[in-house]
Amino acid sequence: MSERKPLLEVDNVTLRFGGVVALNQVDFTLYEGEILGLIGPNGAGKTTCFNAMTGVYLPTEGQIRFKGEQVSGKKRNKITKMGMARTFQNIRLFPEMTALENVLVGADAHNTTSVPTALLRLPKHWREERQSKARALELLNFVGITGRSDDLARNLSYGDQRRLEIARALATNPALLCLDEPAAGFNPAEKVALLELIKKIRDSGVTVLLIEHDMRLVMGVTDRIVVLEFGRKIAEGTPEEVRDNPKVVAAYLGVPDAA
Amino acid sequence: MTTETVKKQRWKLNLRDRFQDLPLPARITAMAVFVVLLYLLPTKAFYENLGFPIPMGSGYLPFYTTGSDMAGVLFQCGYYILLALGLNVVLGYAGLLDLGFFGFFAVGAYTVALLTSPESKLITEYNWFESPWPWLVTVPIAIALAMLSGVLLGWPTLRLRGDYLAIVTLGFAEIIRIVAKNQDWILNGDRGIPSVGHPPGTYSNGEAIFELDFAPYYWLVLTVIIVVIFLIRNLANSRVGRAWVAIREDEDAAELMGVPTFKFKLWAFAIGAAIGGLSGSLWAGQANFVNSATFSLENSILVLAAVLLGGAGSIGGAILGGFLVIYLPEWLRSVGDVFGWPTQVTVGGIHIDVSPTSLRFVIFGALLIVVMIYRPQGLWPNRRRAAELKDRQKEVAPVE
Ligand SMILES: Nc1ncnc2c1ncn2[C@@H]1O[C@H](COP(=O)(O)OP(=O)(O)O)[C@@H](O)[C@H]1O
Numbered sequence A: 001m002s003e004r005k006p007l008l009e010v011d012n013v014t015l016r017f018g019g020v021v022a023l024n025q026v027d028f029t030l031y032e033g034e035i036l037g038l039i040g041p042n043g044a045g046k047t048t049c050f051n052a053m054t055g056v057y058l059p060t061e062g063q064i065r066f067k068g069e070q071v072s073g074k075k076r077n078k079i080t081k082m083g084m085a086r087t088f089q090n091i092r093l094f095p096e097m098t099a100l101e102n103v104l105v106g107a108d109a110h111n112t113t114s115v116p117t118a119l120l121r122l123p124k125h126w127r128e129e130r131q132s133k134a135r136a137l138e139l140l141n142f143v144g145i146t147g148r149s150d151d152l153a154r155n156l157s158y159g160d161q162r163r164l165e166i167a168r169a170l171a172t173n174p175a176l177l178c179l180d181e182p183a184a185g186f187n188p189a190e191k192v193a194l195l196e197l198i199k200k201i202r203d204s205g206v207t208v209l210l211i212e213h214d215m216r217l218v219m220g221v222t223d224r225i226v227v228l229e230f231g232r233k234i235a236e237g238t239p240e241e242v243r244d245n246p247k248v249v250a251a252y253l254g255v256p257d258a259a
Numbered sequence B: 001m002t003t004e005t006v007k008k009q010r011w012k013l014n015l016r017d018r019f020q021d022l023p024l025p026a027r028i029t030a031m032a033v034f035v036v037l038l039y040l041l042p043t044k045a046f047y048e049n050l051g052f053p054i055p056m057g058s059g060y061l062p063f064y065t066t067g068s069d070m071a072g073v074l075f076q077c078g079y080y081i082l083l084a085l086g087l088n089v090v091l092g093y094a095g096l097l098d099l100g101f102f103g104f105f106a107v108g109a110y111t112v113a114l115l116t117s118p119e120s121k122l123i124t125e126y127n128w129f130e131s132p133w134p135w136l137v138t139v140p141i142a143i144a145l146a147m148l149s150g151v152l153l154g155w156p157t158l159r160l161r162g163d164y165l166a167i168v169t170l171g172f173a174e175i176i177r178i179v180a181k182n183q184d185w186i187l188n189g190d191r192g193i194p195s196v197g198h199p200p201g202t203y204s205n206g207e208a209i210f211e212l213d214f215a216p217y218y219w220l221v222l223t224v225i226i227v228v229i230f231l232i233r234n235l236a237n238s239r240v241g242r243a244w245v246a247i248r249e250d251e252d253a254a255e256l257m258g259v260p261t262f263k264f265k266l267w268a269f270a271i272g273a274a275i276g277g278l279s280g281s282l283w284a285g286q287a288n289f290v291n292s293a294t295f296s297l298e299n300s301i302l303v304l305a306a307v308l309l310g311g312a313g314s315i316g317g318a319i320l321g322g323f324l325v326i327y328l329p330e331w332l333r334s335v336g337d338v339f340g341w342p343t344q345v346t347v348g349g350i351h352i353d354v355s356p357t358s359l360r361f362v363i364f365g366a367l368l369i370v371v372m373i374y375r376p377q378g379l380w381p382n383r384r385r386a387a388e389l390k391d392r393q394k395e396v397a398p399v400e
């Protein structure tokens, strides 16, 4: 473990909303090339953890470092440009843009065409459009929604919308992809397909942080798991270690709909 | 039959798509013919040869505004179309509610007036320069100043969301008007600035082109509109346009996908303001006389109505909307003249002005309500909104 490079360090992060302590001294490290599962019952603070990482909220205490650099306080779009991309628990696509355009917005994160270049149709505009479009089509193909590129995002099926969100996030060329319950609402067959996709993403060189409710799903795909409950980290380790941890069992037994 | 062919056939019914299906040379020819027709619009002979029946002895010509100079109406339509195109960038693309858009028109108009009028206080009192500047030179300055005021207004406010922006922009336009009305030191209040300069150019006989005849002004503004459309399209179909729509759709998600939201909102604001200023400078080039009375709040509302009526986010919609809000009342007045619609009625000794131009806010209020109920995406929505409406109708229909 010692020779692995840390990519994301969540360092004793506490985040309060008024009286609610959504994160309580949460502390974990994500290493390059792994798939880390972030699990816990509803309201445990998983989404809040994503929000703190991606700059939506500022931690009350503690630090978050990405590639060794402090991210808290940085602008959200800058954090994305540093190589952290995410999806949302409640799908947040741009509904009136086509699937292709949604992905292009992600690809634009690293483009620099602004008003003068676009206005005058300078070569840089054409070059970036061409490259981004090729990349976007490739990603739509990668997540398996090739035929849908010209459909409005709002007209895609639920499953395709989830896939499109992943493609849009990947288009920003992330080193770390954060997926917030990507399998929510999926049937077993769709879940299996999603697992394959997540593995494919990891194999393409992207580190993955996966929030998931479904314990079995996480077991099958993650290298390590961090368990949150009431904003605290209660366990961390390999899937086997975590599964046999009595605290985790208790946390999950306390929540009947956890499966 | 695959869904693809079903879709294709349904689209065939759509005029716009039929046009898109034509081969490129045919499309270009059709567009060229259309543009030529646009340039012919101020000519009375054009209407006489349309072949529509003319009510006998009435003097009424279909589509022609017999009540006022057709070229003048078209010129006014022109600068309102420009305004609508500008507001469409701000509101339609980026989704920023600007209630004081006419303020930028005022900045443009006053800039031109102050620099081109020999009676400008910059010359007579402050001796900034000796003789008035040519109109053409002042237009870029007017655009730049309008843009600057857009940036200055947007800088603090675009960090806020929603209602704040609407209130601040409303205040901005009103402040300009009130300052212009009450301050004597430069804008000269209601007395205004006379002898504003005109665009350059003379006919071969030495007469100035841009004088009392409205037609050249219309041709000028039409040409400007065509150029502006091309530029806006360049922006809309680029990283900039995508960023705008993404911001409109979901600002947080856009930012988290790497869109520098503040920067692009500011750009939208600056570009809208520049187009507004351009419109104001064209108007001032014709108006001869600029005072604060021109910049009432009603005008901002009229531009807003134009964009919403036509269809926010659609260039065609902005054009149609800008055209309708000016042309429709004038045309109604012409029709009213033929059928003896009174300009004034007296109820209980009170004289009420009921000419269509005075009633235009009533007309557009009613029209807007009807359109928003039956066609909420506007009269000429962009393709997406049109598609969305079809989907909504499908959703409303029982599925199972
Ligand atoms: N913006 C917010 N304001 C106040 N409380 C919040 C906010 N966001 C999340 N919380 C609270 O923080 C806790 C953790 O929520 P969340 O991170 O969404 O949980 P999870 O994603 O693990 O289900 C919950 O108690 C939730 O109500």
Ligand SMILES: [Mg+2]
Pocket (backbone or CB within 6 Å): A046, A047, A048, A089
């Ligand atoms: Mg959550």
